[in-house]
Amino acid sequence: MFKEMELDALKEIGNIGAGNAATALSMLLSKRVKMRIPEVKVLPFDEVSKLVGGPENMVTGIFFRIEGELAFNILFIMQPADTLNLLKIMLRQEKTELDLTALEESALKEMGNIIASAFVAALADFTGLSLRVSVPCLAIDMAGAILSFPLSLYGYIGDTAFLLETEFEEGLDGIKVHFFLIPDDDNAFRVLLNTIGVRASNGDNTCGDGRI
Amino acid sequence: MEIIRVGMGEYKTAKAPALLVSFGLGSCVGVALYCGAKKIGGLAHIMLPDSSLTGKSDFNPGKFADTAIDLLILEMRNKGANTKKLVAKIAGGAQMFQLKSENSVMMIGKRNVEAVRKKLSELNIDLIAEDVEGNYGRTIEFCCDTGKLTVKTIGHGIKIL
Numbered sequence: 090m091f092k093e094m095e096l097d098a099l100k101e102i103g104n105i106g107a108g109n110a111a112t113a114l115s116m117l118l119s120k121r122v123k124m125r126i127p128e129v130k131v132l133p134f135d136e137v138s139k140l141v142g143g144p145e146n147m148v149t150g151i152f153f154r155i156e157g158e159l160a161f162n163i164l165f166i167m168q169p170a171d172t173l174n175l176l177k178i179m180l181r182q183e184k185t186e187l188d189l190t191a192l193e194e195s196a197l198k199e200m201g202n203i204i205a206s207a208f209v210a211a212l213a214d215f216t217g218l219s220l221r222v223s224v225p226c227l228a229i230d231m232a233g234a235i236l237s238f239p240l241s242l243y244g245y246i247g248d249t250a251f252l253l254e255t256e257f258e259e260g261l262d263g264i265k266v267h268f269f270l271i272p273d274d275d276n277a278f279r280v281l282l283n284t285i286g287v288r289a290s291n292g293d294n295t296c297g298d299g300r301i
Numbered sequence: 302m303e304i305i306r307v308g309m310g311e312y313k314t315a316k317a318p319a320l321l322v323s324f325g326l327g328s329c330v331g332v333a334l335y336c337g338a339k340k341i342g343g344l345a346h347i348m349l350p351d352s353s354l355t356g357k358s359d360f361n362p363g364k365f366a367d368t369a370i371d372l373l374i375l376e377m378r379n380k381g382a383n384t385k386k387l388v389a390k391i392a393g394g395a396q397m398f399q400l401k402s403e404n405s406v407m408m409i410g411k412r413n414v415e416a417v418r419k420k421l422s423e424l425n426i427d428l429i430a431e432d433v434e435g436n437y438g439r440t441i442e443f444c445c446d447t448g449k450l451t452v453k454t455i456g457h458g459i460k461i462l
Contacts, residue, residue: 134348135308144325145440147455152398154407226398230455233325234438237309238397241328241348241409244310248361 091278096129098287099278103127103253105215106208107268111257113207114266117200118178121260127253127268134240137250141166141267144233149187151201152239154223155209159277162239163205166232166267174264175200187229198225204257204266216284239271246274307331310364312345312373314380317446324440326393328410330366330417330433331441333390334373334426335448336382342445343377345369349409350416366416370424389426390450390462391417392441394433410434430462 091099107127115122138144149172153163167175173184179196189197202225213220228235240250253270272278303319309329315321317340323331326346334343345363352365362368378384394414400407414433421428432439432452442451450462 133308134310138325150397152400154400223400226400228397228436230397231325231327231438231440234327234395235397237325237327237329237348237438238409240309242406244348244364245355246357248310248364 091129095282095287098282098285099129099253100127102212102215102281102285103129103255103270106211107255107257109211110204110208110268113203114200114257114259117203118175118259120178123258123260125256125258127255129252130254131249131251134244134250137236137240137252137269138232140254141232141236142168144231146232147187147230148232148235149197150228150230150232150235151198151205152226152228152235153201153205155220156223157220158218159220159272159280160274161270161272161277162242163208164236164239164269164271165201165204166235166269167265169229171264171266172197172229174262175259175266178259178262178264189229194227198227201225201227204268208268216281218280218284236269239269242273243271251275251278307344307346309346310348310361312343312363312369312376314341314343314373314376314382315445316341316380319445321443321445322441326439326441327395327397328393328413330391330393330410330413331439331443331450332366332370332373332417332421333392333441333443333450334370334377334387335390335443335445336377336384336387337448338386339380339382340445340448341377341380341382342443342448343373343382344441344443345373347413347417350412366413366420370417370420374424387426388448389421389428390430390443390448391428392432392439392450392452392462395435395437395439397436397438399436432460432462
């Protein structure tokens with residue numbers, strides 16, 4: 090089990106990465122962007138989709154696979170109205186339906202790429218770890234289906250989801266971008282802690298009762 | 302009518318007229334088993350193909366194809382189903398993100414479907430219908446009265462298996 094102090098350290102690492110990511114998003118959109126303090130969450134797999142409107146809710150997901158000295162996944166999730174608003178800011182075109190053109194898909198992926206890369210770059214700088222970010226993948230579908238892939242990867246070792254989660258909010262239109270960092274296993278977080286000199290306990294999350 | 306929700310890594314059984322439902326299947330596979338004579342149904346929401354990869358002795362067996370189906374059958378037998386005459390319908394196993402990865406670990410959906418098919422054939426259970434793979438999510442409703450499996454999607458229609 091991770092201790093309180095280790096969780097605080099993880100949150101702080103998340104905070105540094107997400108702060109950079111929020112700055113990148115703000116520069117891209119030329120708008121003010123607010124960020125919630127990242128939280129480390131342990132919760133049943135099914136509860137995760139409730140954070141973004143329930144398993145059947147249609148959302149936009151942009152996925153990145155991070156490999157190297159740490160293996161984890163980054164997933165951005167946005168509601169349909171927020172997706173359309175983002176496209177309006179980036180491409181200066183009104184749109185009412187989520188039937189995206191190749192250019193619009195590409196714009197969303199690129200936005201994801203800029204935020205994810207800013208996050209990973211900050212993480213790599215801070216820890217000295219070597220990390221690679223995959224090309225972005227986009228899907229517009231049920232939230233449960235979009236989350237199932239990274240959650241299942243963690244499912245090999247855990248009976249509950251274990252993730253770092255935050256939200257970016259653009260100031261004027263209130264566009265929200267939900268950010269999830271889902272590790273492949275508990276080892277990813279342990280390597281992180283060791284790198285920054287927080288001696289990790291034999292933390293794992295096997296009991297499946299939501300305790301840490 | 303009773304509606305029973307089957308979440309990720311869970312398996313549940315019910316008698317007619319109950320409805321067993323799993324929302325938003327992506328790479329997960331829903332395995333519906335049915336005993337027509339007794340009108341008893343079972344649904345497993347499987348996340349991963351093989352429990353041998355967990356490396357742990359203490360895990361939730363409902364997550365894995367090779368362990369969940371056995372337990373589902375056991376629970377159906379306890380409810381009075383004739384487990385010699387079960388039929389199976391499956392849905393799910395999509396690949397939501399088209400990753401350009403050589404790593405087969407990333408192809409969870411496809412591997413889940415293969416593992417479920419293999420397990421069912423080992424158990425001599427007829428797989429009579431399936432709606433699998435692709436790149437879209439599915440919500441499934443399994444009717445214990447008729448044995449019909451309804452598959453709902455966003456933008457890919459509704460199918461009744």
